[in-house]
Amino acid sequence: MNPRRRFLAGLAAPALSSLALPALARIWQPAELPEGAEAVLDRLDGKVPLIKRAYRPPNFETPIDYFREPITRNDAFFVRYHLASIPRVDAKTWRLKVGGEAARQKLEFDLAQLRKEFQSVDLVAVCQCSGNRRGMFSPHVQGVEWGVGAMGNARWTGIRLRDLLQKAGVADNAVEVAFDGADGPAIEATPDFIKSIPVERALDENTLIAFEMNGKPLPHWNGFPARLVVAGWTGTYWMKHLTSIDVRSQPQGGFWMNPAYRIPAHAFPAVEPFKTQANPQTQPITDMVVNSLVTSIQDGQRVKKGQMVDVAGVAWDGGRGIRDVEVSTDDGRSWTLALLGKDLGRYSFRTFSHRFRVGEEAPVVRVRAYNTRGDTQVEKLIFNPAGYHHNVVQRIRLEVV
Amino acid sequence: MNAIRMLAVTLAIAFAGAAHAGEEKVKLKDGPGLDKVRQNCIACHSLDYIPLNSPFLDEKGWEAVVTKMVKAFGAPIKPEDQKPIADYLARYYGKR
Numbered sequence: 001m002n003p004r005r006r007f008l009a010g011l012a013a014p015a016l017s018s019l020a021l022p023a024l025a026r027i028w029q030p031a032e033l034p035e036g037a038e039a040v041l042d043r044l045d046g047k048v049p050l051i052k053r054a055y056r057p058p059n060f061e062t063p064i065d066y067f068r069e070p071i072t073r074n075d076a077f078f079v080r081y082h083l084a085s086i087p088r089v090d091a092k093t094w095r096l097k098v099g100g101e102a103a104r105q106k107l108e109f110d111l112a113q114l115r116k117e118f119q120s121v122d123l124v125a126v127c128q129c130s131g132n133r134r135g136m137f138s139p140h141v142q143g144v145e146w147g148v149g150a151m152g153n154a155r156w157t158g159i160r161l162r163d164l165l166q167k168a169g170v171a172d173n174a175v176e177v178a179f180d181g182a183d184g185p186a187i188e189a190t191p192d193f194i195k196s197i198p199v200e201r202a203l204d205e206n207t208l209i210a211f212e213m214n215g216k217p218l219p220h221w222n223g224f225p226a227r228l229v230v231a232g233w234t235g236t237y238w239m240k241h242l243t244s245i246d247v248r249s250q251p252q253g254g255f256w257m258n259p260a261y262r263i264p265a266h267a268f269p270a271v272e273p274f275k276t277q278a279n280p281q282t283q284p285i286t287d288m289v290v291n292s293l294v295t296s297i298q299d300g301q302r303v304k305k306g307q308m309v310d311v312a313g314v315a316w317d318g319g320r321g322i323r324d325v326e327v328s329t330d331d332g333r334s335w336t337l338a339l340l341g342k343d344l345g346r347y348s349f350r351t352f353s354h355r356f357r358v359g360e361e362a363p364v365v366r367v368r369a370y371n372t373r374g375d376t377q378v379e380k381l382i383f384n385p386a387g388y389h390h391n392v393v394q395r396i397r398l399e400v401v
Numbered sequence: 402m403n404a405i406r407m408l409a410v411t412l413a414i415a416f417a418g419a420a421h422a423g424e425e426k427v428k429l430k431d432g433p434g435l436d437k438v439r440q441n442c443i444a445c446h447s448l449d450y451i452p453l454n455s456p457f458l459d460e461k462g463w464e465a466v467v468t469k470m471v472k473a474f475g476a477p478i479k480p481e482d483q484k485p486i487a488d489y490l491a492r493y494y495g496k497r
Contacts, residue, residue: 042423055424055447140457186445189475
């Protein structure tokens, strides 16, 4: 694979020239994309220009520059939808239904009731699309060809799903809790986007129903007025525009649980199981694998001999928390511990930095993160047909001039 | 396609089309079958989904995509239109 970076070609275009763009709006592109597939910066209402992968259903990626801060701005947070019918939800008429055959009673709440009746909690957590970096798979796989920005880290404020479920009552035979949102398919025959999680995960104190993101109401494109936060698990479970919660005695059998969003059984030994959905061949994707992203330098960048260079970025995992980040500037021959930034919690991005002086040899920078269990990133891609869990150690070659 | 289905699709386009202006900028290559692609695909998604995956799909790959749209996503594509659509996609957006 020979990924290349293209610099924003449309900067001079009248439509974009007046917008506040980051100084270097770098768009990572998979190699060999033909005319028409090239990502462009375009804007959804309420968002800064993002990397447009597809207009409808909208799939827009956050440019790398926004990951220089540990918290991702609401107006730069990535957008990912599967289905094209996306209503503007009116918070006044919005209702959340809780029920299902393994719920002891059916309940319905409006937004004010949820806020009043349950304890408010907040949590910093990474929301990352299962397919983040799919565009970097070799060989390529089908799907939205994401670069590195189908992710974001925010402080989510809301209530614990557990508190709500306990109010409704969870029967002993409950195995999963499934979620639906207000968005749906453009035609009736398309399977609605419904996702399910194990009941244990639903009752985990870090699974929230969030109303706010970084102290503001959720943006429309990120699930207004309420979305699920399944801290540690990939974004597919973080149901946007949440409207119903179904406590189930049987596994949810919809398209979006199977065959969609599956990883090969045993391919990723560190991830959490999902017993009620697993079969001998596959299991649903669950928690995120350890990963890191360098935001301060890019492949091919020119540096001078003797110059000080910062290797900085963010690291994250599925909730065990980042313990160490190691940096190599000699293509992996030797490694040094990077300095870690402030700890915002085990589900958050953790910033790191390492400063070094450029010597005679052209530096080749590699970065690998470790979580508190000792899991780290892979040297070689673990190929899987849906293009998930890309956490290959980055390799950034600097040119000495 | 019956009248109700046609109405449903038309409404779907009108409704979803409001979701994001900009997709009119997506231009596909002109050629036989493009009309059927437009008629059948835009009810559910913008046409940039086609070039997005074009470098990776050969003739068989595109046939499988059309089949998936019909079988998994319920796209109301008439059987006789499925081959012309797959042929167009493979010819103009197929892996070389």
